[in-house]
Amino acid sequence: MSDCIFCKIINREIPSKSVYETEKVYAFHDINPEAPFHVLIVPKEHIGSHNELTPDNVGIMKDIHLAANEIARQLGIAESGYRLINNCGADAGQTVFHLHYHLVGGKSMGTKIL
Numbered sequence: 001m002s003d004c005i006f007c008k009i010i011n012r013e014i015p016s017k018s019v020y021e022t023e024k025v026y027a028f029h030d031i032n033p034e035a036p037f038h039v040l041i042v043p044k045e046h047i048g049s050h051n052e053l054t055p056d057n058v059g060i061m062k063d064i065h066l067a068a069n070e071i072a073r074q075l076g077i078a079e080s081g082y083r084l085i086n087n088c089g090a091d092a093g094q095t096v097f098h099l100h101y102h103l104v105g106g107k108s109m110g111t112k113i114l
C-alpha cells in the first residue's frame with residue numbers, strides 16, 4: 001500500500017527504532033509512547049485492520065503473538081507484565097489502518113481495561 005505509513009516504515013522509507021524483525025513481522029518503538037515501553041508489532045503484509053483477517057491470512061497472528069512474547073522477554077517485562085492492545089476501527093481509536101498490536105508495559109496499569 002503506497003500511502004500506508006506502516007508499509008513505509010516496513011520498507012524503510014520512514015525511519016523507525018527497530019525492536020524485532022522476522023520475514024513476516026516487524027516491531028518498532030511507538031513515536032508517541034504511552035508507557036515506559038510501547039512497541040508496535042505489525043505484519044509486513046498490508047492488512048488494514050483486525051476486520052480484514054481471513055482464513056487465508058490469519059496465520060500471521062501466530063507470528064505476531066510469538067513476537068510479542070520474544071519482545072517482552074527482551075525488554076525484561078515478561079514477568080512484570082504487559083498489555084497487548086489492538087484498536088479496530090473508529091470507536092476504538094484506530095488511526096493507522098495497517099493491522100498493529102501495541103505492546104505496552106513497564107508500569108502498573110491497574111485492573112481496569114479502560
Ligand code: 5GP
Binds near residue numbers: 005033086
Ligand atoms: P492506533 O491509534 O491506530 O491504534 O495506533 C497508531 C499508533 O501509531 C499511535 O500510537 C501512534 O503514536 C503511532 N504512530 C503513528 N505514526 C507513527 C510513526 O511515523 N512512527 C512511529 N514509530 N509510530 C507512529
Ligand code: ZN
Binds near residue numbers: 006046097
Ligand atoms: Zn500498510
